[in-house]
Amino acid sequence: MTPNLVALLYLVSGVLFILALRGLSSPATSRQGNYFGMTGMAIAMVTTLAVAAPQSVWTWLLLLGGLGVGGSIGAVTARRIAMTAMPELVAAFHSLVGLAAVFVAAAALYAPDSFGIGTRGAIGAASLIEMSLGVAIGAITFTGSVIAFAKLSGRMSGKPIILPARHAINLGLFVAIVYLIYLFCQSGGDATLFWAITLLSMLFGVLIIIPIGGADMPVVVSMLNSYSGWAAAGIGFTLSNIALIITGALVGSSGAILSYIMCKGMNRSFISVILGGFGGETAGPAAGGEQKPVKLGSAEDAAYVMKNASKVIIVPGYGMAVAQAQHALREMGDALKKEGVEVKYAIHPVAGRMPGHMNVLLAEANVPYDEVFELEDINSEFPQADVVYVIGANDVVNPAAENDKTSPIYGMPVLQAWKAGTVLFNKRSLASGYAGIDNPLFYNDNTVMVLGDAKKMTEEIVKALAH
Amino acid sequence: MHGRKQSTFGRLTALAAGAVTLTTALASPALAAGGIGGTIDPIVYELMVFVMAIFVGYYVVWAVTPALHTPLMSVTNAISSVIVVGALLAVAVEHGAVSGLTGGDTVASKTFGVLALIMAAVNIFGGFLVTQRMLAMYKKKGDKR
Numbered sequence: 001m002t003p004n005l006v007a008l009l010y011l012v013s014g015v016l017f018i019l020a021l022r023g024l025s026s027p028a029t030s031r032q033g034n035y036f037g038m039t040g041m042a043i044a045m046v047t048t049l050a051v052a053a054p055q056s057v058w059t060w061l062l063l064l065g066g067l068g069v070g071g072s073i074g075a076v077t078a079r080r081i082a083m084t085a086m087p088e089l090v091a092a093f094h095s096l097v098g099l100a101a102v103f104v105a106a107a108a109l110y111a112p113d114s115f116g117i118g119t120r121g122a123i124g125a126a127s128l129i130e131m132s133l134g135v136a137i138g139a140i141t142f143t144g145s146v147i148a149f150a151k152l153s154g155r156m157s158g159k160p161i162i163l164p165a166r167h168a169i170n171l172g173l174f175v176a177i178v179y180l181i182y183l184f185c186q187s188g189g190d191a192t193l194f195w196a197i198t199l200l201s202m203l204f205g206v207l208i209i210i211p212i213g214g215a216d217m218p219v220v221v222s223m224l225n226s227y228s229g230w231a232a233a234g235i236g237f238t239l240s241n242i243a244l245i246i247t248g249a250l251v252g253s254s255g256a257i258l259s260y261i262m263c264k265g266m267n268r269s270f271i272s273v274i275l276g277g278f279g280g281e282t283a284g285p286a287a288g289g290e291q292k293p294v295k296l297g298s299a300e301d302a303a304y305v306m307k308n309a310s311k312v313i314i315v316p317g318y319g320m321a322v323a324q325a326q327h328a329l330r331e332m333g334d335a336l337k338k339e340g341v342e343v344k345y346a347i348h349p350v351a352g353r354m355p356g357h358m359n360v361l362l363a364e365a366n367v368p369y370d371e372v373f374e375l376e377d378i379n380s381e382f383p384q385a386d387v388v389y390v391i392g393a394n395d396v397v398n399p400a401a402e403n404d405k406t407s408p409i410y411g412m413p414v415l416q417a418w419k420a421g422t423v424l425f426n427k428r429s430l431a432s433g434y435a436g437i438d439n440p441l442f443y444n445d446n447t448v449m450v451l452g453d454a455k456k457m458t459e460e461i462v463k464a465l466a467h
Numbered sequence: 468m469h470g471r472k473q474s475t476f477g478r479l480t481a482l483a484a485g486a487v488t489l490t491t492a493l494a495s496p497a498l499a500a501g502g503i504g505g506t507i508d509p510i511v512y513e514l515m516v517f518v519m520a521i522f523v524g525y526y527v528v529w530a531v532t533p534a535l536h537t538p539l540m541s542v543t544n545a546i547s548s549v550i551v552v553g554a555l556l557a558v559a560v561e562h563g564a565v566s567g568l569t570g571g572d573t574v575a576s577k578t579f580g581v582l583a584l585i586m587a588a589v590n591i592f593g594g595f596l597v598t599q600r601m602l603a604m605y606k607k608k609g610d611k612r
Contacts, residue, residue: 013549014520017546017549018520018523018524018527020542020546021524021527021528021531021539021542021543022527022530024531024532024535024538024539024542025530025531025532026532027532027534027535027602027605027607028607030535030538030602030605031599031602031603033542034542034595034598034599034602037542037545037546037595037598038595040546040549041545041546041548041549041551041591041595044549044551044552045551045552045555047552048551048552048555048556049555052555052556052559053559054558054559055559055561056561059558059559059561059577062558062577062581063555063558063559063584065581066554066558066581066584066585066588067584067588068588069585069588070584070585070586070587070588070589070590070591070592071588071589071591071592072592073585073588073589073592073593074588074589074590074591074592074593074594074596075592075593075596077589077593077597078592078593078594078595078596078597078600079596079600081597083601086537086541086597086601089541089593089597090537090540090541090544093541093544093589093590093593093594094544096548096586096587096589096590097544097547097548097550097586097587097590099582099583099586100548100550100551100554100582100583100586100587100590101550103554103557103579103580103582103583103586104550104553104554104557104579104580104583106575106579107553107554107556107557107560107575107576107577107579107580107583108553108557110572110575110576110579111557111560111572111573111575111576114556114557114559114560114576115553115556120569120572126510221540222540225540225543225544228543228544228547229543229547232547232549232550233517235550235553236513236517236550237510237513237517238553239552239553239556240509240510240513241552241553242513242516243549243552244549244550244552244553245513245516245517245520246516246517246520246523247546247547247549248517248520248547249517249518249520249521249523249524250520250523250524250527250528250543250546251524251543251546251547252521252524253521253524253525253528254524254528254539254543255540255543257525257528257529258528258536258539258540261533261536347533347534349533354536354537354540355533355536355537355539355540356533356534356535356536356537356538356539356540357537359533359534359535359536359537360537360538360601360604363534363601363604363605363606364604366604366606368606368607368608368609368610369534369605369606369607370607370608371608372534374533374534
């Protein structure tokens with residue numbers, strides 16, 4: 001194959017990746033888009049194998065072995081993973097992209113000839129800049145995603161870990177990494193400096209994620225998605241590979257846009273999220289200790305109110321994911337529809353632990369996607385709704401965000417559930433949400449608290465509806 | 468409301484398509500170099516592709532429906548594993564095939580290559596398959612399973 005043909009084939013796979021993302025503009029075209037992505041990947045891999053065909057049987061074995069081991073782990077995981085565990089799976093995948101970037105950069109450092117970037121110890125400065133950026137961002141992505149994974153999967157507390165003088169430590173680390181990169185680029189490719197950059201970047205990755213609390217995880221996951229893209233682009237420049245450069249740019253901007261959408265959904269600036277220290281799962285400031293009265297209701301009460309409604313809007317949150325209540329919820333929706341009730345679902349952009357988390361769970365439970373609405377499309381409908389069923393959500397329906405200037409979440413766009421006739425609020429207890437903020441909606445006259453596990457409570461409501 | 472959305476969407480698509488064409492034109496050195504009359508460092512072309520691809524990504528990703536943001540993340544995971552091309556090159560490094568490569572360097576490159584290959588393979592298979600599994604679940608009203 002001529003170098004021109006090779007470059008064009010990589011361009012084709014880059015374009016197929018663009019089409020893969022393009023397909024996601026609607027569920028109807030998304031499946032086809034995914035096939036475009038797979039085709040692009042196959043073209044890139046076959047082209048590479050044709051250019052640098054392994055010379056020995058031993059190399060073929062290594063190659064097929066690596067593909068086989070990795071591929072089977074990936075395929076089995078993809079098949080078995082529960083939809084509720086998607087945020088931690090995505091975080092784990094990000095960490096692998098980061099680590100792969102580090103390893104590819106290391107391989108290029110030890111055998112630069114085969115990558116066409118010079119000889120051992122005498123690599124061009126431009127290639128070294130690209131390589132060191134790729135490896136630094138890759139290492140940050142790796143450890144940062146490991147921490148995010150640990151927090152999301154509950155292996156580590158979601159509480160922010162605040163080190164004293166952490167800003168000074170982070171700044172010092174950052175300056176040190178930049179200085180080492182400078183030295184590395186002067187050195188022609190010194191291995192010690194390479195590994196020093198890698199280690200410091202890994203430490204940096206840990207330190208920037210540990211102070212970020214559970215509620216800010218959607219931003220963190222999106223941000224790491226973006227980083228994994230920039231790391232891939234850095235390696236793409238090192239290898240002069242168009243497919244990798246295009247993909248890196250796509251993924252980098254995709255993650256950046258998602259981070260922006262998540263920040264806007266919480267009315268927080270990106271900087272304040274990164275600086276961390278918000279969103280612990282602790283109780284908020286003790287509000288004077290006075291107990292305001294709330295109305296409590298049973299599953300039978302909830303079923304009765306909903307059965308007699310003409311329009312019900314369901315607001316799911318992270319609690320629904322934790323309790324795996326999506327299937328019971330869909331049964332409830334079906335039972336209500338059988339009674340002639342109009343049922344809609346309202347999704348807040350930051351509900352759950354990653355962008356689109358609630359949509360996937362509802363889709364898993366066979367809720368048609370045209371019954372599921374985004375905040376700006378459904379917010380005007382709450383006054384016409386007779387009942388709102390809030391299941392496992394809290395901060396995203398907090399009226400304080402609109403009318404209490406002293407509230408930490410003031411200005412955050414929220415679902416105006418309080419405008420409905422009756423609000424049925426399902427929660428495990430009266431504790432505040434992940435932002436640690438009291439919710440005045442609990443104490444409204446038209447709010448009925450149905451306390452209990454989201455799944456059990458919803459199942460009881462379904463039973464009561466059948467009577 | 469709906470009409471306005473549609474037209475915005477149409478514009479985005481046209482913009483994205485235009486940017487792709489531009490990227491393709493820029494990525495062809497012969498075409499551009501002929502006009503300028505000199506040789507341009509390949510890294511400049513790579514940078515052009517990179518910048519254009521960021522713009523393409525910007526418009527394409529804004530057009531993604533929020534309901535599919537989770538599949539978007541898993542599919543971006545899968546495609547960023549095209550870094551596998553670097554892993555394949557590293558595994559294929561042969562001792563003595565190129566100048567100045569010692570046995571130790573070959574072993575190091577191959578080892579890192581295999582490790583990177585395993586990680587990328589997990590992501591490629593895992594990423595595309597889990598995306599497919601998710602996308603298969605999105606049903607319209609009346610669709611049968």
